[in-house]
Amino acid sequence: MKAVNAALSHAKEIATACDTLRVPNMKTSLVQFVAAGGDMQVARNMATDAAAARDEAVITDTTRQPLAPVASGWDKAINNINQRAAR
Secondary structure (H helix, E strand, O other): OHHHHHHHHHHHHHHHHHHHOOOHHHHHHHHHHHHOOOOHHHHHHHHHHHHHHHHHHHHOOOOOOOOOOOOOOHHHHHHHHHHHHHO
16 A cells, blocks of 8 residues: 555656646656666656757747747837937
8 A cells, every 4th residue: 555655646746746846758668667676766867858858949049030029129228218318
């Protein structure tokens, strides 16, 4: 009974970690890995590494358009405001 409770606890921990790290596609395989006797810390590290690789790919993707359009002349407008404030 104790082993079953521990296995359920580990499965819940891994599922929560996968949800927190936003890697739900890994949840099933990592729960199975731990259920088969894999180390919990190794499973957490695998989920963390997958999340980091995903986030790094998003950050280094220079093909994405800016979230908000940048108006032309924006720098000039800021300079005018700064000059007026300095007077």
